[in-house]
Amino acid sequence: MVNPASASSPSARAPLLQAISISKRYGSFLANDSIDLDLYTGEIHALLGENGAGKSTLVKTMYGLIQPSAGQLRFLGEKLELTGPSDARAKGIAMVFQHFSLFDNLTVAENVALGLDGTESFAAMSARLAQMSRDYGLPLDPNREVWRLSVGERQRIEIVRALMQNPKLLILDEPTAVLTPQEADQLFTVLFRLKEEGRALLYISHKLDEVKRLCDTATILRDGKKISTCDPRQETASSLARMMVGAEIGEVKATSARATTVPRLLINDLSLEPDDPHGVYLKGISVEVKGGEILGIAGVAGNGQDELFSAxxxxxxxxxxxxxxxxxxxxxxxSVTDRRKLGAAFVPEGRLGHGTAPRMKLSENALLTGHAASDMVHHGFVDKPKTLETVDRTTKTFDVRKAKRDPEAASLSGGNLQKFIVGREILREPGVLIVSQPTWGVDAGAAAVIRQALLDLSGRGSAVLVISQDLDELAEIADRIAVMFHGHLSEPIAAADATREKLGLLMGGASAAQAEAGSQKEAVHAIGA
Amino acid sequence: MQLVLEKRAERSTKIAILSPLLAIALTLVTMSILFAILGKNPVAALIVYFVEPLTDSFTLMEIAVKATPLVMIAIGLSLCYLANVWNIGAEGQFIMGAVCGSFLAVVTNGTDAGPWVLPAMLLMGAAGGALWALIPALCKVKFGANEILTSLMLVYVADLIMDYLVRGPWRDPKGMNFPTTASFDPVATVPTLFETGRIHWGALVALIVVALATVMLGRTIKGFEIRVVGAAPRAARFAGFNSKRLVLFTFAVSGALAGLAGIIEVAGPVGVLQPGISPGYGFTAIIVAFLGRLNPVGILIAGLFLALTFIGGEGAQISMKIPLDLTKVFQGILLFYVLACDSLILYRIRLIASQKKAAQGSIHGTA
Incomplete structure (x- = not known):
């Protein structure tokens, strides 16, 4: 294994935590295959890899959530056996998860108290929490209920909770996935400070520009194996991507000069109460999508995108x-069925359980949305050969990889299932396609196929509305981008004018005029390589 | 040493078929222990229970007679359970079907009403069961009331309504004050299939119901809707299926089938409306539905098997003085084991010697 960083790493010091030849097997699947990793104090170490590369498995092993099938951990040179997260915390290992584990109805302080071992009084703990959040520039009101907080604020709770244990090693699992660019900048300031304080940080991400900017060392995983450990500042974004993906990723291309026509989807002053108490109220949403156009809707998760999709x-x-x-x-x-009959098609964010019934076959999942507007059903009877034919056509057109002709949906990998779901809708040639997070958690190859398919569909004259948190994705395919914040939708701006800074300000709740002024001021802080 | 339940990647179809057989085997072992505790020879008792009824044409026909209502009710229940709707009150729907159908038999009793009476009774029985089942269904849809509780409680209401009718307004004037209606006229009776024995045309109705349910679940969009709503409710809503309407539909169909079974039972083998027309068919059918994998053909087989336990239980009471209640114990244990064995469809059991050894083994053993 090539290890260009080994010579330049601070080899004079002993590593804080060493993973030696860690393997983890699930049935016949090897999630981690003999992975070595050394973490040093005062260093931010990136763990890079695509979804399914084995990043989460590895860090869960380090946090005691998973017992490795083989290999061992060493902490300051001594063998470390973790039977659970409390063992890890006792050693000074803390973790901030991608999916927060917070109780919505409890206050910030109560949530933090639940994660601590409880030797100090609640009042003392609250005071220390307030003090610490101020010190680190992560302002939090200990007495606010969690459901009132934004996603960025919720993440602060997780970080402060971890810091209150005074950790020697802090593991962060894709912390910027839910943040606006500006919030991400604030987070980076905190992370630099933690590094200065002599802590070790393990930073999991698949965003290459962030890693190049933030991290001293990067370890790249692919298919459960360690590909390389390197200095990300010495690499280019494309050399890192090659190591992550194992191949060059083709760029998606719009068909030349798409002619936009009449509006095919119109949303007029749509206001809607949420159907669950912690949902988002949609407020006066108006926008139009023309035939031949892709409209992107950006925004931090939980600002009304789910409610808009259901409406x-x-x-x-x-x-x-x-x-x-x-x-x-x-x-x-x-109803959904009648809207499909008008030529609309929908791809929801959730692949399993929403877009498909996980334990049903693909042919039945083709019927799931196909029964409304196709010839799969005659007089109430299902035409099984027709449903299978849809599976075959989708498989062929979108290169869906599967073990047999008609497997259960849940047995497909995320990328292949997403290709099936998007393909199932696109093959019906919908006049209007509404798709939410089209490439979330999908490998780069499948993501390129899906984005290209969306571009091609709009090239054939359909109106496409893409709700996505991934700004790079929207920049790649959208013609215009609008931003959702607290149930409001901003005026769309042309993709060419939509800088990350402008979108970031809109995602944080600035008005379009403020965003325009702000983005000029903040241009110097631009993220990116 | 450690027992671990490990999730399977795909559901195991092999175990799905084996699970009821394994459950039956475990039940027989448990029953043998119970027989031994009661001081009976377990082998002899099991022979009386499960072999003797199969050796005699009379008891064979009795098995079919008992299986008829079980199968019809269980088919209806399986539609509910597949859709994740929990109708526990089939016993009450069975009784209300019997009551509503019997109304015609009672008012036409002794008149020269024509052959329209029986078909009309069957229709009224099905309608009565369906309407009774729609009460918990509407409560669930309109007010979010838990259908398990409401449907179960309505069983006792139905039971008391029937009790009132046969002791009060519908009591046979020439019946020596016994709580029973007059015997139904021939035009109000389901004919038997053969000269001897009690097996009747209702058995054929049950077979037709099995065939229709097979076609509906396997081939129609409605059957697909039922399965999707049960298996993935959010996906079902996305597919455009209305889960509330489906609650009403499945309750109505299962109620109608239970009601039809009820009126066929009183107009067939029983011949009068009286308390105790059901030895708990509505509850036993829940076991039949699960033992039959919620599959129509499976339910037919499971229905025959549980009918065998009723007949065998009677035989054991007569020849070995084993209490009849042991049949209910048997049925309860069987349901328990079926549900327990079903977890093996999605999980596998692993015996792990010790953590480290197992880890080594799984790397080197299967790599």
Whole structure:
């Protein structure tokens, strides 16, 4: 294994935590294959890899959540056996998870107290929490209920909770996935300070520009194996990407000069109460999508994107029938099935359990959305050969890899299942396609196929609305981008003018005018390589 | 040493078929222990229970008679359970079907009403069961009331309504004050299939119900809807299926089938409406539905098997003085084991010697 960094790493010092030949096997699947990793104090170490490369498995092993099948951990040179996270915490290992484990109905302080061992009084702990969050520039009100907080604030709780244990090693699992660019900048300031304090940080990400900017060392995993440990500042983004993916990723291309035509999807002053108490109120959303156009909707998760998707798909009915107009037909009061009959198609964010029934076969999942507007059903009877034919066509057109002709949906990998779901809808040639997080958690190859398919569909004259948290994705495929914040949708701006800074300010709740002014001032802070 | 439940990648179809057989085997072992504790020879008792009824044409026909209502009710229940809707009150729907159908038999009793009476009774029985089942269904849809509780509680209401009718307004004037209606006229009776024995046309109705349910679940969009709503509710909503309407539909169909079974039972083998027309068919059918894998053909087989336990239990009471209640114990243990064995469809059991050894073994053993 090539290890260019080994010579330049601070070899004079002993590593704080060493992973030696860690393997983890699930059935016949090897999630980690003899991985070595050395973490030093005063260093930010990146763990890079695609979804499914084995990053989470490795860090969960280090945090005691998973017992390795083989190999061992060494802490300051001594053998370390972790039977659970409390063992890890006792050694000074703390972790901030990608998916927060917070109780919405409890206050910040109560949530933090639940994660500590409880030797100090609640009042003392609250005071220390307030003090610490101020010191680190992560302001938090200990007495606020979690459900009132933004996603960025919730993450602060997780970070402060970890810091209150005064950790020697802090593991962060994709911390910027839910942050605006500006919030990410604030986080980086904190991380640099933690490094200065002599802590070791392990930073999991697949965002190469962040890693290049932040990290001293990077270890790249692919298919459960360690590919390399290197100095990310000496690498280019594309050399890192090659190591991550193992191949060059083709760029997606729009068909030349797409002619935009009449609006095919109109949303008129759509306001909708959430159906669960912690949901987001949609407030006066208006936007149009023309045929031949891709409109991107950016925004931090939890700002009303899910509610907007349900209102557009018909899973929730809009208050007025002309709130949603599909190809000239007032559709606000129509069911999902009737909207599909108007030529609309939908791809939800959740692949398993929403877009598909996980334990049903692909042919049955083709029927799931195909029964409404195709010839799969005659007089109430299902035409099984037709459903299988849809599976075969989708498989062929979108290169869906699977073990047999008609497996259960849950047995496909995330990328292949997503290709199936997107393909299933696109093969019906919808006039309007609404898709949420089209490439979330999907490998780079599948993501490119899906983005290209969306571009091609709009090239054939369909209106495509893409809800995504991934700004790079929107920059790649969208013609115009609007931002959702607290249930409001901003005016769309042309993708060419949509800098990360401008979008970031909109994602943080600035008005379009403020964003325009702010982005000029903040341009110097631009993220990126 | 450590026992570990490990999730399987795909559901195991082999275990899905083996699970009920394994459950039956475990139940027989447990029953043998119970027989031994009661001081009976377990082998002899099991022979009386499960072999003797199969050696005689009369008891064979009795098995079919008992299986008829079990299968019809269980088919309806399986539609509910597949859709994740929990109708526990089939016993009450069975009784209300019997009551509603019997109304015609009672008012036409002794008149020269024509052959329209029986078909009309069957329709009224099905309608009565369906309406009774729609009460918990509407409560669930409108107010979010838990259908397990409401459907179960309505069993006792139905039971008391029937009790009132046969002791009060519908009591046979010439019945020596016994709580029973007059015997139904021939036009109000389900004919038997053969000259001897009690097996009747209802058995054929049950077979038709099995065939229709097989077609509906396997081939129609409605059957697909039922399965999707049960297996993945969010995906079902995304597919455009209305889960509330489906609650009403599955309750109505299962209620209608239970009601039809009820009126066929009183107009067939029993011949009068009286308390005790059901030895708990509505509850035993829950076991039949699960033992039959919620699959129509499986339910047919499971229905025959549980009917065998009723007949065998009677035989054991007569020849070995084993209490009849042991049949209910048997049925309860069987359901327990079926549900326990079903976890093996999605999980596998592993015996791990010690953590480190197992880890080594799994790396070197299967790599």
């Amino acid at each position: 557009l798909s018909g899973e929730r009915i809009a208050p007025h029938e002309d709130n949603v107009i599909i190809d000239g037909h007032a559709a606000g009061h129509l």
